[in-house]
Amino acid sequence: MGLILEEEYIDYFTSQRSAFQEKLLNEAVNVRDKIHDILLIGNIDLLNNAHKLVMYVLSGELKALDEFAQKEGISWASQDLTLAFKLEWVQAIRRTVWNFLQRYDLEREGESYRNFYELEEKVNDRIDQFLNGFFLSYSDYKDQLIESQRKIVEELSVPIIPVTSTVGVVPLIREINLSRANIIEEKILNEIERLRIQTLIMDFSGITSVEKGVLSHLMKMIDETKMMGCECVITGLGPKIVMEITKLGIQIHSQAKTKGSLQQALEDYLVSSI
Known part of the structure; x- marks a missing residue:
């Protein structure tokens, strides 16, 4: 994606943020009813975080994307939240992004169609990059947590x-x-x-x-x-x-x-x- 086109996408998705969130909630059926609980239990705002992810993907801020994936992995692991929900949520974000990219293209009468293959590769690669970073961060944090708990249990081998x-x-x-x-x-x-x-x-x-x-x-x-x-x-x-x-x-x-x-x-x- 060229710089000018990236800026146009960012402006479009920013202006369509409410519509995007509504479509996203319809896509993520199982996660939709858990959003309030996840915010309450883990202080994780799924909708705001979805917007951040989309902005990093569209702008190509790969370093920020990696840092965000690491932070999300630790947050998710520390609250012991279900990975299946996260996977469904990110895949729903992917589908919704493509839905709105199509809307953008249709509104401009197919003007950006010639960029489709380059766009498809970059958007999907960046979302996959986020998922890979997230799962690695989640796994590393869980391993550290298990080791920490093991040491604590050893210290409490005779609790009375x-x-x-x-x-x-x-x-x-x-x-x-x-x-x-x-x-x-x-x-x-x-x-x-x-x-x-x-x-x-x-x-x-x-x-x-x-x-x-x-x-x-x-x-x-x-x-x-x-x-x-x-x-x-x-x-x-x-x-x-x-x-x-x-x-x-x-x-x-x-x-x-x-x-x-x-x-x-x-x-x-x-x-x-x-």
Whole structure:
């Protein structure tokens, strides 16, 4: 595509942005109903990102296209979003781009038809370049995430620290996502049975962040410890987690006792166990 023609395409697609998005949503049937959820969960604006992709493709900004593909791959992988949705979305963008290129040509009475083969090669190659960059970035980030999770799991190989014959402490640290919460849940329940723990102190002060849905999962785990005859005490709740618990409507006092700090809980329970 020549520079003048590229500028004409960019102007045309910019002026037709609303119509383009409407056509795109009709093309991506399965993704259409998930757009709001993806924005809410992963802060990924699919429609705005589609516009960016089209602009990079039409302008031939290949370096920016590669950087955008890498960023998208990391965003998608970090939120654990389905790859099938991304593939459907990009292929819908491809079909919609060609639909509007045809409209552009028809409005100009086939004026750009002689450039079709060159245009076809460049547009499709650039979209494929984005897809290749996206999948490589997604895969690399996932590998790094898996390795990071593996190291964390190794650090938590024995999550309960016995402080007396009946009292144990679980220091929760770093980021907790659903995958890690499931591992912690399994290990804690097994250790309660093995060590015959009657009082479990869960310290939240070392948590740096909590993935959406994890707090509800942790509250379920507290219920499970109660079913095993183990009293749960929670310490170190910070403002962010407290507000999230309140927002979720979780009645934490009906499920566990709370203490301001791990030190306070240890003083109370070590004295009472002597």
